[in-house]
Amino acid sequence: MGLALALAHPPDLVLCNVLLPVLDGYGVLAHFTQHPRLAGVPFIFLTAQADPADQRRAMALGADDYLTRPWPRPSC
DSSP states (O other): OHHHHHHHSOOSOEEEOSOOSSSOHHHHHHHHHHSTTTTTSOEEEEESOOOHHHHHHHHHHTOSEEEEOSSOOOOO
16 A cells, blocks of 8 residues: 555655565665655655665665664564
8 A cells, every 4th residue: 555655656765664564665765766756755665674785785786885773672
């Protein structure tokens, strides 16, 4: 649903977590980079995933930045 909404109304900026319930943030970024209408939208990850390999993966996929948040993800 979020991707359809973004295609209908392209955002000025995307702040996205890596860990999402259905499609992870890397998948969201892949959809953005594949659609000409969304490819130019700045895409920044804001996540608790602080492993350098996660950051390298995000940047290799085309993220504009990768910020780790200083608080942990709440357990559900």
